[in-house]
Amino acid sequence: MIKCIVCDLDGTLINQEDKIEKETFQKLKYYMNRGIDFIIATGRDMNMVIDLLNTYQLECDLILNNGTQYKNKQRTINEIHPMNNEAFINIAQTLHQYGYLLAIHTDQGKFSLVNQDEFWDYHIKLLFKSFHCCSKEEFPQKTFTTREGYLRDFHYAHSPYEMIEKGVQVLKIDARHLDTDSIQGVKDKLNIPSLEISSSYDDNIEITTNAFNKGSMLEKVIKEKGYQYDEVAVFGDGLNDVSMLEKFVYSFVPSQADQYAKKAATYQLHFTSEEGAVKEGIDILEKLNLL
Numbered sequence: 607m608i609k610c611i612v613c614d615l616d617g618t619l620i621n622q623e624d625k626i627e628k629e630t631f632q633k634l635k636y637y638m639n640r641g642i643d644f645i646i647a648t649g650r651d652m653n654m655v656i657d658l659l660n661t662y663q664l665e666c667d668l669i670l671n672n673g674t675q676y677k678n679k680q681r682t683i684n685e686i687h688p689m690n691n692e693a694f695i696n697i698a699q700t701l702h703q704y705g706y707l708l709a710i711h712t713d714q715g716k717f718s719l720v721n722q723d724e725f726w727d728y729h730i731k732l733l734f735k736s737f738h739c740c741s742k743e744e745f746p747q748k749t750f751t752t753r754e755g756y757l758r759d760f761h762y763a764h765s766p767y768e769m770i771e772k773g774v775q776v777l778k779i780d781a782r783h784l785d786t787d788s789i790q791g792v793k794d795k796l797n798i799p800s801l802e803i804s805s806s807y808d809d810n811i812e813i814t815t816n817a818f819n820k821g822s823m824l825e826k827v828i829k830e831k832g833y834q835y836d837e838v839a840v841f842g843d844g845l846n847d848v849s850m851l852e853k854f855v856y857s858f859v860p861s862q863a864d865q866y867a868k869k870a871a872t873y874q875l876h877f878t879s880e881e882g883a884v885k886e887g888i889d890i891l892e893k894l895n896l897l
Contacts, residue, residue, distance in 0.1 A: 608856065608896045609833050610643040611888070612669075612824060614842040615650060615658070617879050618860060622737075624658055624748035627882035631662060634884070637897060638666075643831065645669060647820045649778065649812055649846050651711040652677070653758040657749045671711050671778040672804065672846050673823035674814045686713055688775035689815040693800045695766040697813055701781045704792050706811075707732065710769070711778040715759030717769055722760055726753055732782050779813040804846040812846060821849030839891055841884050843867055856896070858887035 611634070613619040620626055626634075638644050647669040648655065655668060668677045676685040701708055702719050707728045710717040718725045733745055749755035763769045769776070793811060796803055802816040820842075828838055839856040842848075843863040851857040851870040859871040860883035868874055873890060877883040891897045 607837065608642065608839050608891055609837040610645060610828065610831070610839070611637065612645045612647050612838060612840045612850065613884060614820075614844065614847050615646060615648040615655070617843040617862070618841050618847075619646075619879065619884055620658065621880045622746040622748070624661075624746075624750075626662060627880070627885065630882045630885040630888075633888050637888070642897070643667070643833075645824070645827065647673070647824060647840075647842070647847075647850060649780070649844075651675075651716065651777070653716065654749055654756070656758075657755060667827065669820060669823050669827070672802075672812055672814050673818045673820040673849070674777040676823055676827060686775060686777060687815055687818040688713070688777055689813070690800045691770050691776075693798050693815075694776045694779075695770070697796055697798055697801060698766040698779065700795060701779070701792075701811075704783070705785075706781040706783050709780040709782075710763075710776055711780065712769070713775040713777065714772075715761055716757070717761045717763050717774065719763060719765065721762045722757060725760070725762075726757060728784070729756065731784055735784060777814065779811075781811040781813065804848075805844065819849040820847060821851075821853050824850045825853065839887065839896075841887055842871075843879065856891065858883070858890075 634644060645667045649672045651671055665679055667679050674687045677683060698708060708718055733751060737745060745751040800816055802814050802819055804812050836855050838854055840850050840854045841858045842851050843860050845864050845866055848866050848870045851867055855872060857871040858873045858875055859867045860875050860877060860879050862878045873887065875883045875886045877886045888897065
């Protein structure tokens, strides 16, 4: 029997406007009220999850920053696994040199190596490219597209060294670039032994310590909770979800998932995240008499 449901957010549980499909949410709440454990496993940091938790009044465990941070439902545990300082300085300087916009997720908020106005201007340009919009009014309404939401707890650092001197611990770097054609091959130059490189979108690079990812953090959490691997259902869609999809028998991907995520999962669903893929997966578990 399934005792725990684990969901990635972007491209899996929520749509482009940070909303959960109605029937999917109803199904999740039904099982949560019946004692099924629910865990969110995302590349987002805490500040990018708060609005969703408040909107849906979700009280659940959180695996954040691609597995380098874990917060339990009661928020009495905040486990972090930062990257090595030397590795951070090396990779941050390289990416900054190639013109990447860096959103540096830390234990003290979101940092960048450009000031807030420069950061937001570049971010807006990236949004226009990503959503193929002609005006800001066309952007999906979500935390990622509002200055108040995305720049919550934002800090500007002149250099990576300044961050280290302040005792900042880096949990993840989210790097994006406007001209992806011009930086072909840069990813190959980021081969630093202590770091893991993945992505959750076509146009971003996500860097964390290789000591922990979504899969290894989830394994640690379920062992502490006393669950067996076949008592956990996992949903994800991106390269950063492969580490958890490949470890569990009951793993699901929506129809628009990354090719590597599809190969790692047991079940490929017919619906997208917009259409309620997670509900489709739960329906399958019900038919298997696992819920």
